[in-house]
Amino acid sequence: MGRRPCCSKEEGLNRGAWTTPEDKILASYIKTHGEGKWRNLPKRAGLKRCGKSCRLRWLNYLRPGIKRGNISHEEEDLIIRLHKLLGNKWSLIAGRLPGRTDNEIKNYWNTNLSKKVKGYQPKVSTQKHLNHSEEEKLKKQQETKMVMDPRVVRTKASRFNRVFLTPQPTSNYQVNENNNEATFSESEPSKDKTVELDQVEEGDSLNLMVDLDCYFSDVLNSDLFEFGNGKDGESLPSWDQPVLCPEVWTGGHSIEPDFQSINSLLGQVESWLDE
């Protein structure tokens, strides 16, 4: 037993670029019948395409409100900063850019931004007197941390009610002031554990805070989350505050999310990370 083979393997289906008549058929079918049931859609609509292809075409090009091309500097900056925090979570990043699709942002990143950002050097790599292997090790650690901290494995669930902690040896890097020699030490990892939101203990919350991008992505993805502009709003959580509470970030105030507020929040998160 297993799942049905992907429809893309079926014979007699059109492939490659979509034609205008195909677009019209798809758009008018969805207008009448709505989205969903993608597997059956091509047959019902009379299209020689696989359901997946129809879904992609609709979501990325035909859906109303899609913006194409002309990515502004503001958007570009936001993409870079969000990518720094979230890694290749294109759908999450796209979710913060109205009218933009994950596919477009992914393509834009791969063709334009990845080259720009390539010049970025992790802070510590500029430290002097590191030998090659140490430099490589450090670089790897930095890159891994930048993209995705592996200690917390996120489920795809959009609600932030459970996390799976996979502790790893803690790597410590130090430079001896006297001889400028770098040393590394690793502490033993503790056992894996799953933490329910309502069972998070004091020590757990500290671990969770380390995985900022995990939390941040959930916060960004949350319908409940709204950026705060209050007098005491926008304050980042202190180490003893309940990090899992979005209100900590918003100060309980609510405004419409916009570039300014997203940038403001990102700025604070970045400076927090730099500390």
Next chain:
DNA sequence: AATTTCTACAACCGCTCTGAG
């Protein structure tokens, strides 16, 4: 002008996750 190389991006593919039954 012809050919080659490069670039951008649309589309495909494989995998995972969720929810219904």
Next chain:
DNA sequence: TCTCAGAGCGGTTGTAGAAAT
């Protein structure tokens, strides 16, 4: 608890058009 369909995500590929030679 298990199975499977539906849906979504992210990496990769294919290709048209632009730029370089």
